[in-house]
Amino acid sequence: MNNRLRVLRAERAxxxxxxxxxxxxxxxxxxxxxxxxxDPSLPLAxxxxxxxxxxxxEIFLRD
Amino acid sequence: MNNRLRVLRAERAxxxxxxxxxxxxxxxxxxxxxxxxxDPSLPLAxxxxxxxxxxxxEIFLRD
DNA sequence: CTATGATGTAAAGTGACCTTGTCTTACCAG
DNA sequence: CTGGTAAGACAAGGTCACTTTACATCATAG
Numbered sequence: 490m491n492n493r494l495r496v497l498r499a500e501r502a503x504x505x506x507x508x509x510x511x512x513x514x515x516x517x518x519x520x521x522x523x524x525x526x527x528d529p530s531l532p533l534a535x536x537x538x539x540x541x542x543x544x545x546x547e548i549f550l551r552d
Numbered sequence: 553m554n555n556r557l558r559v560l561r562a563e564r565a566x567x568x569x570x571x572x573x574x575x576x577x578x579x580x581x582x583x584x585x586x587x588x589x590x591d592p593s594l595p596l597a598x599x600x601x602x603x604x605x606x607x608x609x610e611i612f613l614r615d
Numbered sequence: 616c617t618a619t620g621a622t623g624t625a626a627a628g629t630g631a632c633c634t635t636g637t638c639t640t641a642c643c644a645g
Numbered sequence: 646c647t648g649g650t651a652a653g654a655c656a657a658g659g660t661c662a663c664t665t666t667a668c669a670t671c672a673t674a675g
Contacts, residue, residue, distance in 0.1 A: 490595050535612075544608075617674100629664075645647085
């Protein structure tokens with residue numbers, strides 16, 4: 490399960506902390522997802538999609 | 553996090569066991585997701601979307 | 616140099632997710 | 646009616662996603 494989180498965040502010039510606040514999770518969680526330590530829960534994946542205004546399939550990719 | 557799993561499965565006349573086999577999880581997991589006991593992991597959500605040929609957003613709904 | 620912001624990593628705890636096992640109900644053959 | 650099987654629910658246990666807390670590195674500003 491690959492994801493384009495880092496790129497999308499860079500496009501908006503957000504820090505991990507800034508994204509974490511918008512998602513209402515810890516900064517470390519954002520970092521862990523970006524570095525591929527684990528996948529987000531489905532509800533969090535939806536919130537991520539909402540924050541970026543994209544579909545889940547446009548952010549998370551089947552590897 | 554609401555989902556249309558039961559309806560989609562009924563449309564195809566699949567038992568919980570049949571769907572579970574296609575998803576490579578236990579029959580109980582399918583049941584638990586249908587009855588709203590919990591949400592599937594993101595990878596499983598993708599497999600569910602693949603099995604039904606739909607987007608995740610068409611199966612799982614923000615409540 | 617000191618301070619601050621951005622990112623990465625680690626250890627420990629909680630609860631979500633998934634399993635195995637058991638149960639009920641319904642249906643059909645004999 | 647009885648035995649067998651299929652479908653769906655429920656319970657208890659284990660693994661891991663996710664959180665918190667804490668500490669470390671590097672860059673840049675003052």
